[in-house]
Amino acid sequence: MHFISLNKLLKKPLYIQIADAIIQAYDNNVLKAGDLLPTENELCETFQVSTSVVKNAYQILIDQGLVRREMGRGTFINPIPPFRIDIHDAFWLFDQPNVFKRRFNYFESSTNERDVGKPIGPLWTVREVLYRIHHPVALRTLHMKQEFKQAFLDEGWNSNVRLNIKLKQFSKVTSTMQVSNLKDSEASLLRLNSMGPTFIHTVHFSDDETLIGVLDSVYPADHFIWEESLEPITFN
Numbered sequence: 001m002h003f004i005s006l007n008k009l010l011k012k013p014l015y016i017q018i019a020d021a022i023i024q025a026y027d028n029n030v031l032k033a034g035d036l037l038p039t040e041n042e043l044c045e046t047f048q049v050s051t052s053v054v055k056n057a058y059q060i061l062i063d064q065g066l067v068r069r070e071m072g073r074g075t076f077i078n079p080i081p082p083f084r085i086d087i088h089d090a091f092w093l094f095d096q097p098n099v100f101k102r103r104f105n106y107f108e109s110s111t112n113e114r115d116v117g118k119p120i121g122p123l124w125t126v127r128e129v130l131y132r133i134h135h136p137v138a139l140r141t142l143h144m145k146q147e148f149k150q151a152f153l154d155e156g157w158n159s160n161v162r163l164n165i166k167l168k169q170f171s172k173v174t175s176t177m178q179v180s181n182l183k184d185s186e187a188s189l190l191r192l193n194s195m196g197p198t199f200i201h202t203v204h205f206s207d208d209e210t211l212i213g214v215l216d217s218v219y220p221a222d223h224f225i226w227e228e229s230l231e232p233i234t235f236n
Helices: 014-027 040-047 051-064 087-095 146-151 184-190
Strands: 067-070 074-077 083-086 101-112 121-132 135-145 172-181 197-207 210-220 224-227
Touching: 014 040, 014 051, 040 051, 051 067, 087 121, 087 135, 121 146, 121 184, 135 146, 135 184, 146 210, 184 210
Parallel strands: 083 224
Antiparallel strands: 067 074, 101 121, 121 135, 135 210, 172 197, 197 210
């Protein structure tokens, strides 16, 4: 219960503070799918709040699909349900705000002199994680030449930045799809075991013969079922 703290001096209602604390604990990987949450009585006794406060907090989490109640057992963090996706629409997923939430969690500047898989010279690297019901399900990493940042990003360079690739600014765009294994860093972000199978969609953006940016989108097989068809995406 160490992941919950309440401040009764705040104007923010206590039930929202409890719900937000649990959401934050899950987002920070303190809580994981299948974890048992404290009982209503435990929360009431620990924080000296009414049962209605705790009930309302848990109801928020249930409505969001983050937790489930099992009669006689308790309240648990939900596992993410599997869902079906058409392989042709993989790139489209990151632009569905009503189905998925996106969060930038990594920004870095560096200089690449040797790796031919990335643009050569000063680079910006950004990483974006895709969430469904607070569960990370996919991620993409972009390596781009620093001087071409505006060709890839909107809203400046901050936590509200949005990846918005302006295809007209590139003379050549190529993409490939391959099956590989999750790297340790990817598995950690997605809360999965490393070396698990994953589908990687790589896109190269070029100006004449110069590589300007590389975008790797990672879709782990734990969450995605791929079918080569022209049917629309369906979510189970």
